[in-house]
Amino acid sequence: MLLIACPYCGERPEIEFAYGGEAHIARPADPSAMSDEEWAAFLYARTNPKGTHAERWRHTNGCGRFFNAVRDTVTDFFVATYKTGEPRPDLTPRSVV
Amino acid sequence: MVETALRRPPLAGLVPPPGDAVVLAPVPPAARFILRVRPAAQTAAGEAFGGPLPTIACRAATEGARAALWLGPDEWLLISPDAPDFTALAGVPHSLVDVGHRQAGITVSGPRAAAALNTGCPLDLDEAAFPVGMCTRTVVAKTQIVLWRTAPETFHVEAWRSFLPYVCGYLAEASREFSG
Numbered sequence A: 001m002l003l004i005a006c007p008y009c010g011e012r013p014e015i016e017f018a019y020g021g022e023a024h025i026a027r028p029a030d031p032s033a034m035s036d037e038e039w040a041a042f043l044y045a046r047t048n049p050k051g052t053h054a055e056r057w058r059h060t061n062g063c064g065r066f067f068n069a070v071r072d073t074v075t076d077f078f079v080a081t082y083k084t085g086e087p088r089p090d091l092t093p094r095s096v097v
Numbered sequence B: 001m002v003e004t005a006l007r008r009p010p011l012a013g014l015v016p017p018p019g020d021a022v023v024l025a026p027v028p029p030a031a032r033f034i035l036r037v038r039p040a041a042q043t044a045a046g047e048a049f050g051g052p053l054p055t056i057a058c059r060a061a062t063e064g065a066r067a068a069l070w071l072g073p074d075e076w077l078l079i080s081p082d083a084p085d086f087t088a089l090a091g092v093p094h095s096l097v098d099v100g101h102r103q104a105g106i107t108v109s110g111p112r113a114a115a116a117l118n119t120g121c122p123l124d125l126d127e128a129a130f131p132v133g134m135c136t137r138t139v140v141a142k143t144q145i146v147l148w149r150t151a152p153e154t155f156h157v158e159a160w161r162s163f164l165p166y167v168c169g170y171l172a173e174a175s176r177e178f179s180g
């Protein structure tokens, strides 16, 4: 079973977690000042990388807290996990075998 | 027309697993609260409750029959045989929710208790990985539970009342495998 390291609880089985989409997407401060295109981009446009991806996870069946993870979308390898509010760790992308 | 609300204890009507490899038993009725409070007020909250709030992740602390279970970095499940007096927290920012009607508990004990739980719970329940005093939210099969190891061969399992028949039935069924 895939183990995910919750920043609060430690390594726990994947079944306890819920995926929360891409991380570090700041909600615009003044949505009404944006064009429809800009708003649509905020809502829907995601980086969808092949490789490392910063994304939100929630330890739903555990401490209940959201946190961020850098995961390789090719290998499903969790490169790092860190608390919400902390910057994305500076990681050189893991080479895809 | 007056209708009477009946409180059925956990395990009511359940056929218990045979033998004593795994024993299911209800825990006595208790008051239960979910407390969320920031670090600055955690000592005051523990004093109001009558027992310390553990600050180490996934650990429970007991004071007599009172227990405080760490559920999250600012969240505890409080279990007490009587209703604590929280009025001392009046001026302190916090969230205190009475969940005594929402959930109830059973104990799963016996030499194969961990094996029975592991049929539906993915955690490593070896004593080295899940020692006495450790507690956490986790899952049994399709249901969320709070699991707390109170003795090497005894687990306290909390589940929401409407899910308890499922949890108890699942564990009773799983336990039959270890009853031979």
Ligand SMILES: [Zn+2]
Pocket: A006, A007, A008, A009, A010, A059, A062, A063, A064, A065
């Ligand atoms: Zn956690």
